[in-house]
Amino acid sequence: MAVQSTATSAQPGVIRPKARKPRSGRVIGDKFVGRAIRIYIPLLALLAVTLFPFYWMAVTSFKSASELFDFSVSPLWVREPTLAWYQHLFTQTNFPHWAFNTAVVAIVSTLISLFCSVLAGYSLARLRYRGADSIGWGIFVTYLVPPTLLFLPLTFVIRELHLFNNLWALILTYPTFLIPFCTWMLMGFFKGIPRELEEAALVDGATRIQAMLRIAIPLAVPGILAAALFAFTLSWNEFLYSLIFLNDSLVKTIPVGVTQELIHGDEFFWGELMAAALLGSVPVAVLYSFFVDHFVAGMTAGAVKG
């Protein structure tokens, strides 16, 4: 049986190179028209739909007040670009404060979550003890508990801790959705590191903690980076908790400040709003342009191994 299966799998191996030759090395190599219809045109359409809102955001933010509502000529271009909205945003609103708050909250809650989830991820993926599997599942299930279910009772918890209008309210609550996700992702990474490396260190006299700190964690750095990226983005984007726990204009984060304070009644200051939206998007966009491969790697570990 075994002989037969190797024979059948070896045989096409001999023929395959010949059969594949005219197709070139690529996955699907056809004539240009075929590729255009099958790949380029759908891709361009997807790109256009995906990017248009961001383009519109940028174009709007550079338009003057009169040009903003002038649809007699094409609104897709700026005739006289101006930085007036940006200037107004930085001098007349609390936007600099919001940006600072968002950054502080995102960085600190990311660090806390990483600390917790690196330890938990290692423990659940690497150490053998009773209950590890069920705790692992439990943490995964907590990821499925959406903030929508928790925000009302959390207001009481935050009040008990006297943290209303305090950035700590966010720093402490964000890990509830960051830790489960990061732990789950890091478990995948830790499982991918060969056990033998750590066992060799243990044989050489290292303690379990030394093996973890010197071998497993350094090898999991790509995973930790990916988890950090996710955690930072998720906290930068968070809206519900910051909407409820922060009322004072000076402690707001960008998403809440932008939606609440740049709209006065029925009056929308679209130029300013879009300028703020663009500026609030830049940090995460820049981060991603550098780390897009880590992002995909993190997805692979989480989605495929999880």
Add this chain to the structure above:
Amino acid sequence: MGTATRADAVPVWHQRRVRIYDREAPLGYLLLVPTLFVLGIFLLYPFLFGIWLSITDSELGNLGKFIGLGNYRFELRNTDGVFYGAVINTFLYTGVTTVFKLGLGLVMALLLNQVFPFRRFVRAALLLPYIIPTVLSYEAWRWMFDPTFSVLNWLLVNIHLVHYPGPNWLGVPANAMAALMVVNVWRGTPFYAISFLAGMQVIPLDLYEAARVDGASRWQQFTNITLPLLRPVLLVVLLLSTILTFADFQGPFVLTNGAPYNSTQLLSIWAYQWGIPGGAIGLGAAISLVLFPLLTIVVAVVLFMLRRPE
């Protein structure tokens, strides 16, 4: 007793340390302490506390009395029908957007799995809607849906798809729901695509080569190799996405906040409106807890549909 102490000539503290580190269980539990501490206080406790809140008449900043199932009865019997509308909308919103995100996500992943110039750039660009803060991109959409100065309508009128002035996107019930769904699909598809792409890239290429040798068409390769091997990823992605869409708050809150006439009211928004601006935290908690059994049903359906074909 005496012999035991003599045999262990090593210092007691060292001996104890060796014993602790030799066995994995204590360290295993120790490493979990920070995580369980944070999740216990800010997740498990609020969850259980929320169940208790839902059977009280608590208000913002004021713990109320036990009133049994009064909040649930109030919602279920309320004649304005907003609650039932919210339940139906929530299912509709989740169902329709999930189907589109799944289909478009697969298409996007298949495209990104091809070889073409600027692949890295295109992949990063298509990922943008998922990364950019939801609230901020939804503000841009709201501006695009503006009743009088909608750039979408300007485009549609100029390519002669609709007559001037074009549809009022967020002001008419059916349009508003459609608009909400379109933007959700726009934002959610990249997550599906990137996860599917990750799943596709670990499928061994030999399988496709073997299929090609056997004369399988591209469609046959897709249905017989790609889809079955993508099943585990499909399952996880669908599970996460349905739950997150089901409980979606920030997008719908920014775009319509339930308007016009509660036609885009979702359970999450309805719970917020009662709980925070309305001040009736107990009632709000009851509404958001209705999500939980419904979520369980949704998860069960997803798992059932994706069960391993025997």
